[in-house]
Amino acid sequence: xxxxxxxxxxxxxxxxxxxxxxxxxDPEQDVRRNLIALKAAGVLDDFxxxxxxxxxxxxxxxxxxxxxxxxxxxRRLFEARWRVADGVMVRAQLTTYxxxxxxxDGEGVVWVLAAEAERAWDHRWPSPATMFWxxxxxxxxxxxxxxxxxxxxxxxxxxxxxxxxxSLREHTRDTWYIHIVVHEAMTPDVKGQQPVSxxxxxxxxxxxxxxxxxPAQAQIIDFATKRELDVRMPRGGAVVLPTQPRRHxxxxxxxxxxxxxxxxxxEPTELLSLIEEFAGLPQPLPEGAERxxxxxxxxxxxxxxxxxxAHARSMVARYAExxxxxTKSRDLYQEAAEAAQAALAEFTDGAAPLRxxxxxxxxxxxxxxxxxxxxxxxxxxxxxxDT
Numbered sequence: 001x002x003x004x005x006x007x008x009x010x011x012x013x014x015x016x017x018x019x020x021x022x023x024x025x026d027p028e029q030d031v032r033r034n035l036i037a038l039k040a041a042g043v044l045d046d047f048x049x050x051x052x053x054x055x056x057x058x059x060x061x062x063x064x065x066x067x068x069x070x071x072x073x074x075r076r077l078f079e080a081r082w083r084v085a086d087g088v089m090v091r092a093q094l095t096t097y098x099x100x101x102x103x104x105d106g107e108g109v110v111w112v113l114a115a116e117a118e119r120a121w122d123h124r125w126p127s128p129a130t131m132f133w134x135x136x137x138x139x140x141x142x143x144x145x146x147x148x149x150x151x152x153x154x155x156x157x158x159x160x161x162x163x164x165x166x167s168l169r170e171h172t173r174d175t176w177y178i179h180i181v182v183h184e185a186m187t188p189d190v191k192g193q194q195p196v197s198x199x200x201x202x203x204x205x206x207x208x209x210x211x212x213x214x215p216a217q218a219q220i221i222d223f224a225t226k227r228e229l230d231v232r233m234p235r236g237g238a239v240v241l242p243t244q245p246r247r248h249x250x251x252x253x254x255x256x257x258x259x260x261x262x263x264x265x266x267e268p269t270e271l272l273s274l275i276e277e278f279a280g281l282p283q284p285l286p287e288g289a290e291r292x293x294x295x296x297x298x299x300x301x302x303x304x305x306x307x308x309x310a311h312a313r314s315m316v317a318r319y320a321e322x323x324x325x326x327t328k329s330r331d332l333y334q335e336a337a338e339a340a341q342a343a344l345a346e347f348t349d350g351a352a353p354l355r356x357x358x359x360x361x362x363x364x365x366x367x368x369x370x371x372x373x374x375x376x377x378x379x380x381x382x383x384x385x386d387t
């Protein structure tokens with residue numbers, strides 16, 4: 001497990017990140033059931049269900065730092081470990097949180113998922129989201145933290161132009177996802193209404209949010225994307241939107257625009273290719289993602305047997321080093337004390353240094369003040385008479 005915290009401004013190539021809201025009544029129970037089922041089926045090597053406070057206290061792979069904890073609003077911490085192609089190990093943490101500010105009923109529970117593989121991430125690998133959440137439309141775990149959109153749906157934009165602009169602005173600011181806009185040249189049938197993400201590779205499927213504009217919104221969607229994102233929206237086409245406010249330097253709006261998308265249930269190969277290409281660019285770390293990554297790397301608990309053995313050996317080595325340092329410090333102190341005694345003996349011609357005798361002082365009953373007066377008396381004028 002990588003122990004270094006991420007100080008980069010981009011998502012590491014080995015990392016998969018997601019954040020959303022679960023609108024059901026018991027999100028943690030949905031996670032537990034899914035983890036238990038996948039472990040029983042042999043999909044997962046193992047998993048842990050942890051109380052966030054206890055998890056923070058028992059971090060074993062790295063000395064616990066404040067930034068490695070899930071935070072005071074965390075409800076539950078889940079860890080899972082599985083293998084993908086060629087035996088590559090993937091480790092992932094899902095944390096559920098309470099909303100910091102409750103805006104009303106139906107807000108649901110916020111969750112953050114961070115996964116890291118032993119090599120660069122491959123979009124053909126299974127989605128970490130479906131390792132924790134049931135891959136079912138019946139469980140509403142896939143809502144974005146910005147209200148109004150879901151991952152596994154074609155999300156229609158507001159009819160009002162100002163609301164449409166606000167929606168695009170909010171969803172592309174510090175987003176954890178890739179956002180695309182598709183304009184319907186004509187009202188599609190049932191097959192055309194399904195999101196294009198169903199054609200994407202598994203690990204990319206839950207990283208894309210699709211916005212839809214109706215045939216009547218051709219002009220206002222073009223105006224909205226031009227004003228908010230400096231992107232033109234072709235009639236009957238699609239655009240992969242840039243992230244805000246840090247647009248990637250390699251992003252070219254014309255390049256990531258498709259002028260014609262057939263929403264008839266067929267695979268939109270050109271658009272899918274551009275989405276995959278965009279996903280391959282270095283993505284900026286959104287707000288809150290670095291903390292999730294640090295928590296994954298420094299606050300990991302689900303050790304393999306080999307890792308537990310390595311950890312035990314590491315602890316033994318640390319204790320041995322500490323004991324050796326204490327022994328050396330003691331020896332150096334003893335050598336310094338002996339050198340000081342030798343120097344003092346040489347200075348006093350071998351005579352023993354004068355040391356106060358507590359019992360003698362107690363026997364004579366003299367106080368420090370009397371001793372001082374007695375010492376000063378040695379310097380008094382011998383011809384002077386005491387009064």
